[in-house]
Amino acid sequence: MTRKQRRMTIIGGSLAVLALAAALVLNALRDSIVFFSTPTMVAEKHVAPGKRFRLGGLVQPGSLQRGDNLAVTFEVADGGAKLPVAYKGILPDLFREGQGVVAEGALDANGVFRADTVLAKHDETYMPKDVADALKKQGHWKDDYGAQASGGAAPAATTAQGNSQGAVR
Amino acid sequence: MIAESGHYALVLALGLALVQSIVPLIGARLRDAALMNVARSTALAQLLFVGASFVALVMLHVNSDFSVANVYENSHSMKPLLYKITGVWGNHEGSMLLWVSILALFGGLVAAFGNNLPLSLRAHVLAVQAWIASAFYLFILVTSNPFLRIANPPIEGRDLNPVLQDIGLAVHPPMLYLGYVGFSISFSFAIAALMEGRIDAAWARWVRPWTLVAWIFLTLGIAMGSYWAYYELGWGGWWFWDPVENASLMPWLAGTALLHSALVMEKRNALKVWTILLSILTFSLSLLGTFLVRSGVITSVHAFATDPTRGVFILLILCLFIGGSLSLFAGRATSLKQGGLFAPISREGALVLNNLLLTVACAVVLFGTLYPLAMEMLADFKMSVGAPFYNLTFAPLFALLLLAVPFGPMLAWKRGDLLGVTQRLLAAGLAGLVAVAIAWGWASGGATLAPLAIGLGVFVIAGAVTDLVERTGLVRLPFATVLHRARGLPRSAWGTAFAHAGLGVALIGIVCETTWNSEYIATMKQNEVAHIAGYDVKLDGLFQRQGPNYREMIAEFNVSRDGETLSVMTPSKRSFTTRGSSTTEAALLTRGASQLYISLGDATAEGAIAVRIYHKPLVLLIWWGPVLMAFGGVLSLSDRRLRVGAPKPARAKQRLQPAE
Numbered sequence: 020m021t022r023k024q025r026r027m028t029i030i031g032g033s034l035a036v037l038a039l040a041a042a043l044v045l046n047a048l049r050d051s052i053v054f055f056s057t058p059t060m061v062a063e064k065h066v067a068p069g070k071r072f073r074l075g076g077l078v079q080p081g082s083l084q085r086g087d088n089l090a091v092t093f094e095v096a097d098g099g100a101k102l103p104v105a106y107k108g109i110l111p112d113l114f115r116e117g118q119g120v121v122a123e124g125a126l127d128a129n130g131v132f133r134a135d136t137v138l139a140k141h142d143e144t145y146m147p148k149d150v151a152d153a154l155k156k157q158g159h160w161k162d163d164y165g166a167q168a169s170g171g172a173a174p175a176a177t178t179a180q181g182n183s184q185g186a187v188r
Numbered sequence: 189m190i191a192e193s194g195h196y197a198l199v200l201a202l203g204l205a206l207v208q209s210i211v212p213l214i215g216a217r218l219r220d221a222a223l224m225n226v227a228r229s230t231a232l233a234q235l236l237f238v239g240a241s242f243v244a245l246v247m248l249h250v251n252s253d254f255s256v257a258n259v260y261e262n263s264h265s266m267k268p269l270l271y272k273i274t275g276v277w278g279n280h281e282g283s284m285l286l287w288v289s290i291l292a293l294f295g296g297l298v299a300a301f302g303n304n305l306p307l308s309l310r311a312h313v314l315a316v317q318a319w320i321a322s323a324f325y326l327f328i329l330v331t332s333n334p335f336l337r338i339a340n341p342p343i344e345g346r347d348l349n350p351v352l353q354d355i356g357l358a359v360h361p362p363m364l365y366l367g368y369v370g371f372s373i374s375f376s377f378a379i380a381a382l383m384e385g386r387i388d389a390a391w392a393r394w395v396r397p398w399t400l401v402a403w404i405f406l407t408l409g410i411a412m413g414s415y416w417a418y419y420e421l422g423w424g425g426w427w428f429w430d431p432v433e434n435a436s437l438m439p440w441l442a443g444t445a446l447l448h449s450a451l452v453m454e455k456r457n458a459l460k461v462w463t464i465l466l467s468i469l470t471f472s473l474s475l476l477g478t479f480l481v482r483s484g485v486i487t488s489v490h491a492f493a494t495d496p497t498r499g500v501f502i503l504l505i506l507c508l509f510i511g512g513s514l515s516l517f518a519g520r521a522t523s524l525k526q527g528g529l530f531a532p533i534s535r536e537g538a539l540v541l542n543n544l545l546l547t548v549a550c551a552v553v554l555f556g557t558l559y560p561l562a563m564e565m566l567a568d569f570k571m572s573v574g575a576p577f578y579n580l581t582f583a584p585l586f587a588l589l590l591l592a593v594p595f596g597p598m599l600a601w602k603r604g605d606l607l608g609v610t611q612r613l614l615a616a617g618l619a620g621l622v623a624v625a626i627a628w629g630w631a632s633g634g635a636t637l638a639p640l641a642i643g644l645g646v647f648v649i650a651g652a653v654t655d656l657v658e659r660t661g662l663v664r665l666p667f668a669t670v671l672h673r674a675r676g677l678p679r680s681a682w683g684t685a686f687a688h689a690g691l692g693v694a695l696i697g698i699v700c701e702t703t704w705n706s707e708y709i710a711t712m713k714q715n716e717v718a719h720i721a722g723y724d725v726k727l728d729g730l731f732q733r734q735g736p737n738y739r740e741m742i743a744e745f746n747v748s749r750d751g752e753t754l755s756v757m758t759p760s761k762r763s764f765t766t767r768g769s770s771t772t773e774a775a776l777l778t779r780g781a782s783q784l785y786i787s788l789g790d791a792t793a794e795g796a797i798a799v800r801i802y803h804k805p806l807v808l809l810i811w812w813g814p815v816l817m818a819f820g821g822v823l824s825l826s827d828r829r830l831r832v833g834a835p836k837p838a839r840a841k842q843r844l845q846p847a848e
Binding site for chain 1: 529530537541552555572573577585790798
């Protein structure tokens with residue numbers, strides 16, 4: 020084998036691995052990406068049932084109801100629209116009514132958001148960044164959220180996992 | 189006084205770093221040994237002053253001097269001493285100070301132990317180190333001074349984030365930084381080589397131990413962080429593909445590639461340009477990690493406080509160093525002579541494949557980390573790239589890599605015999621297949637990929653053992669000879685075997701935990717029994733207790749199996765009054781490599797409590813793997829050729845070489 024042929028083998032091999040990686044990434048981008056929505060965006064876009072997304076907003080005060088065996092329902096609102104959320108499992112330590120929340124899951128046939136993951140933050144003054152940005156964009160941002168958010172240092176993430184997802188993540 | 193002294197020491201360190209940045213280079217240009225030696229003394233003095241500055245901050249925290257803003261915001265007089273000390277780096281300013289202290293430590297080590305380095309190489313290396321140091325001293329002094337005073341000192345501090353009040357904080361950040369920052373040495377060596385326009389096998393021999401040290405610490409740091417998240421966050425997850433975790437994984441992947449390519453360069457004088465590029469990329473990824481974590485671009489446990497000026501400053505440092513070093517590379521790399529021919533099927537070829545797969549895997553992680561950020565900025569929509577993405581991209585690439593791992597060390601340098609190696613790996617392959625069959629039968633259907641992955645893990649471990657068996661001649665030679673050969677085997681060969689086996693061990697742990705993990709989530713009343721994976725877990729009762737700076741509610745569980753009591757587990761929920769926040773302290777029961785994991789949710793009005801009980805089979809293997817890898821690294825580091833150091837001029841070397 021000449022020097023040139025050797026070099027070509029190596030370059031060919033590199034290109035093959037790169038092509039493989041590119042194919043894997045493109046394939047993964049098609050269906051493993053989860054988008055972020057607020058209740059208003061969900062209402063406008065008519066998200067199909069079963070399509071996974073992240074729902075962000077404020078927990079509507081007075082909407083939290085605990086059922087049997089750790090089942091909970093609450094509403095997520097963003098000032099423009101509300102969306103009922105059903106979840107089964109333990110909510111994060113600082114899940115509160117009136118606070119920001121991000122839940123991951125999909126809509127069912129009745130238009131209820133079935134969450135398998137609820138994310139909240141450890142600091143009670145914390146407002147999830149995604150939620151804050153979305154509220155700002157829609158003009159529902161109150162300045163005191165910002166003041167609270169910047170006052171609290173070191174927000175720490177906790178995640179509550181639903182039954183179905185614990186093993187996967 | 190202490191705060192001002194600490195601040196002043198930091199300013200002096202900046203001054204010394206500036207001198208160290210320039211004077212040695214002038215010395216190298218003029219070939220003036222005295223000027224070049226300035227690098228050595230300034231590097232040591234710099235270490236002294238940064239060390240003093242760091243100690244000053246530690247003293248402020250220990251003394252609970254709340255007139256200093258950093259102490260006020262992150263400490264509390266009732267906090268246990270350990271957390272007062274670890275709290276020093278449990279915040280943005282302090283952790284940056286730790287970062288530069290470790291940078292100075294590495295610079296100091298090169299200065300102190302680099303006596304066998306050529307004078308001009310050492311001068312260049314230390315000058316480059318000083319550039320990095322100067323940039324970060326400036327960053328700290330301008331945007332994140334930890335020694336700022338408060339005009340009206342409060343009497344009590346705001347306490348450290350409760351999640352961080354854990355032994356993990358004492359270990360994880362320093363380890364991780366020793367790894368991150370340790371790669372600055374190989375970066376500086378690479379830049380020095382480019383500036384000098386000279387690079388040879390001896391260069392690789394000097395760089396390798398430093399890279400290895402950084403890699404060992406990074407491996408342990410990542411593993412420790414993962415274990416910490418596992419027991420502290422309360423739901424038993426150990427890896428989240430969070431951007432911050434990716435930020436530490438990327439330098440690890442690139443650093444692992446660097447370790448292997450430096451080997452080719454050291455032994456065969458080939459892959460020079462690539463090794464230089466990898467050195468630059470590895471440290472660039474460390475800097476990128478620092479940027480991602482410290483700038484507040486992403487929100488996570490690690491992003492302490494967000495301040496746009498800091499982000500811009502670090503971004504500038506990032507662009508300056510990555511852009512500068514890559515331009516220098518583009519300009520100078522062609523002048524480095526390529527040497528050492530090899531056939532595609534050879535040890536070198538295998539190491540090239542290793543590098544290829546590791547860097548591509550690293551690129552995939554980089555893409556997954558930056559793509560959501562880019563889309564948010566450019567297209568203004570938000571998304572998250574999580575585990576499903578990496579399972580589809582990173583996992584197949586790594587599976588390919590693991591499949592190739594056992595072949596690498598068994599191929600000969602220059603031209604290998606793939607067929608021969610395959611024959612010698614037959615036993616290992618069979619072991620893997622048997623493992624697949626057993627796992628398949630035991631799981632009886634279920635997941636199809638898991639048994640295959642376990643087989644792969646067993647193959648990697650058996651491959652590492654096969655390599656040792658081949659080298660020592662076990663089975664075919666008399667035992668005394670084997671023992672003799674085992675003793676004569678280079679430590680690096682043992683290191684390779686341990687590190688590679690560690691990969692297999694970790695893989696088995698990961699697969700078992702994710703596939704056969706069982707969980708029980710429910711509200712439990714007193715004397716209620718939960719059944720999980722053959723264990724009976726009975727709630728004995730709930731107790732309240734007062735800790736130093738928190739109140740906690742403890743639940744006592746009695747764990748038994750087949751009627752025989754095994755242990756009492758006491759998970760708790762702590763509420764910290766100062767911050768008004770609470771943490772969940774999980775209780776762990778280790779049985780072999782498997783663990784039973786209990787964490788608490790909220791208590792209801794009727795005295796019942798929400799609990800999460802997990803049984804995690806072989807979960808500990810996930811962290812034993814990295815520990816094995818790090819142990820392999822330590823063995824390799826103690827190899828004779830690295831202890832003896834780089835070869836002296838050729839005449840002496842000829843005589844010293846042992847007869848083979």
